[in-house]
Amino acid sequence: MRRILIVAGVVVAVLVLFAGAVWIKMHASDPEVLVANLRRAEGEEAEDALRAINLARGDVVTPLTKAFQDETASGEFRLKVLDVLFKRYHREPDPELEEVLKQARTDPLPEIRRRAVYNWILFGESEHQVELLDRLDDEDLVVREHIYRMLNDRRRGRWLWRRISEEQHAAVLEDAQRDMDAQNETVAFLARGVIGREVADRADDASQALQSGDPVQAEELLTEALTLDPDSHYARIRRVRYLLATGRREQALEAADEYGALVRVPRLSTAPIADGDPTDAVWDEAWTTEKTYKNTSQWVAQPADGRSRIAIGHRDNTVYIAVWGYEKDLSKLSIKHMQPDGPVHRDDCVEIVFDPDNTERNVYKFNINAAGVLADRYDRGRRGQDEDFLCEHVAKMFPDRGYWALEFALPVSELHDRTLTSESLWGILVLRTRIGPASESGSIWPTYGNNLNYHLYPLAVFEDAPAPEPPAEAEPADEAETQPAPAAEE
Numbered sequence: 001m002r003r004i005l006i007v008a009g010v011v012v013a014v015l016v017l018f019a020g021a022v023w024i025k026m027h028a029s030d031p032e033v034l035v036a037n038l039r040r041a042e043g044e045e046a047e048d049a050l051r052a053i054n055l056a057r058g059d060v061v062t063p064l065t066k067a068f069q070d071e072t073a074s075g076e077f078r079l080k081v082l083d084v085l086f087k088r089y090h091r092e093p094d095p096e097l098e099e100v101l102k103q104a105r106t107d108p109l110p111e112i113r114r115r116a117v118y119n120w121i122l123f124g125e126s127e128h129q130v131e132l133l134d135r136l137d138d139e140d141l142v143v144r145e146h147i148y149r150m151l152n153d154r155r156r157g158r159w160l161w162r163r164i165s166e167e168q169h170a171a172v173l174e175d176a177q178r179d180m181d182a183q184n185e186t187v188a189f190l191a192r193g194v195i196g197r198e199v200a201d202r203a204d205d206a207s208q209a210l211q212s213g214d215p216v217q218a219e220e221l222l223t224e225a226l227t228l229d230p231d232s233h234y235a236r237i238r239r240v241r242y243l244l245a246t247g248r249r250e251q252a253l254e255a256a257d258e259y260g261a262l263v264r265v266p267r268l269s270t271a272p273i274a275d276g277d278p279t280d281a282v283w284d285e286a287w288t289t290e291k292t293y294k295n296t297s298q299w300v301a302q303p304a305d306g307r308s309r310i311a312i313g314h315r316d317n318t319v320y321i322a323v324w325g326y327e328k329d330l331s332k333l334s335i336k337h338m339q340p341d342g343p344v345h346r347d348d349c350v351e352i353v354f355d356p357d358n359t360e361r362n363v364y365k366f367n368i369n370a371a372g373v374l375a376d377r378y379d380r381g382r383r384g385q386d387e388d389f390l391c392e393h394v395a396k397m398f399p400d401r402g403y404w405a406l407e408f409a410l411p412v413s414e415l416h417d418r419t420l421t422s423e424s425l426w427g428i429l430v431l432r433t434r435i436g437p438a439s440e441s442g443s444i445w446p447t448y449g450n451n452l453n454y455h456l457y458p459l460a461v462f463e464d465a466p467a468p469e470p471p472a473e474a475e476p477a478d479e480a481e482t483q484p485a486p487a488a489e490e
Helices: 002-028 031-040 043-055 061-068 075-091 095-106 110-123 126-137 141-152 154-163 166-179 185-211 215-228 233-245 249-259 281-285
Strands: 262-265 287-289 308-315 318-326 349-355 362-369 374-380 383-386 392-398 403-411 425-434 440-443 459-462
Touching: 061 075, 061 095, 075 095, 075 110, 095 110, 095 126, 110 126, 110 141, 126 141, 126 154, 126 166, 141 154, 141 166, 141 185, 154 185, 166 185, 185 215, 185 233, 215 233, 233 249, 249 262, 249 459, 262 287, 262 308, 281 308, 308 425, 318 349, 318 425, 349 403, 362 392, 362 403
Parallel strands: 262 459
Antiparallel strands: 287 308, 308 318, 318 403, 349 362, 349 425, 362 374, 374 383, 392 403, 425 440, 425 459
16 A cells, blocks of 8 residues: 555656646746746847747737837847847738837837838838838938938839839938938938939930930930039039030030040140150140049949059050059059950959040950050940050059059051041040959049940040141032033934
8 A cells, every 4th residue: 555655656746747847848938938038138048038939839929019119128128029020020921010010110219210120121021111211301320321222222222213102202312412411421422322323314314315306305304413413423424425416515525624524635745655664754744633433333423442543645646645553562463364355354454445436335445454465446336346456555563663554555547547636526434443452443434333334434635636637629520521411312
């Protein structure tokens, strides 16, 4: 009997322990308990609590929502809860939870509003992202930064512009114009990107209107673009080229000069010696600039980080160009392609492009790397062909001076028997590509993401070039040729 009692006691004890363990486990996995654990936990324990909540079954959303709406809780705790709620909503959309997450966009705490906007961009549907545009009036700059980043995204931004109402469109532009001068540099840059995209769209629409035979609409669109951003390089050069395309050459030149888009190439007193060392005094007479722009910037004209100096002059129907490429360590230059007409554009190099007729399609291109290897082409629209233009091109390294240099001389007759005159008006671009010390391409005028945007090139005139020769007069016809032919006999 005693043995039976002992066995029964052991069994009962085991059952009690088992039941207790089950109760403890069930209690520990209770959503209310899990949320309470998260509230108290820190560091790795908080991570464990978050994992437990994500794996928990049952109604976790209700206690999480209650915890998030408790404004007496710490901001750090509410942020953790907000992230969990967004992930839950992303897996299983729920109208009630959606309303809670929408309200988070106007929470009193700026850090909550920031995270809510960020998560709606990350997890929300397209209609939710359109709704975020109304938050561009948020007093917190980081909130506005998130929205501007979304608008500047190439794919998503384009999609949003197509789906917002005219009222929203106008409101976004108004907000962006306000923030173009924000003290926060990032916000100001992103706001300029929003305006820059709109400027580009209107300028491109103006080009389409002109091609469709509607110059009045084209001019209106360009005026709108310049009103949005009077300092836009994109709008400025498109207006210059619009004036040129509509036969107003002098107005185009005046506008280009005003906007800084006119390269006045002077006639040099002597021809520079093309030996790769641009210390000839004659280079002081050339048009010179150290202002270059990143070609990777899609909507905003950004100054290039690397220092370059570019000089251009002409004499005796020859164009002369010198480039100084400053670097802290010239040993880092990338020079791998030594075959003429090879892919030297993948090295540290200089690219020179001429559009002598301003066709915006047919251009002459010269790429010369830091070793002086040349790749030259004549591109006709989308079709290009390698050429062997007779030009001088010498590049040298000057470590003691902190730069590598290029001197380039091209007889203009090489460009299909052309001649420089006082009437010559070329599209022109000179840029320096940095591969080894940096990843950057900087040109004398911004080309907004692609140096093949020939329609964005500045113009060049050649000062003191000879006047164009007058057209040859037709020779008088022989007297016999001027007599009427005799009438045919009947």
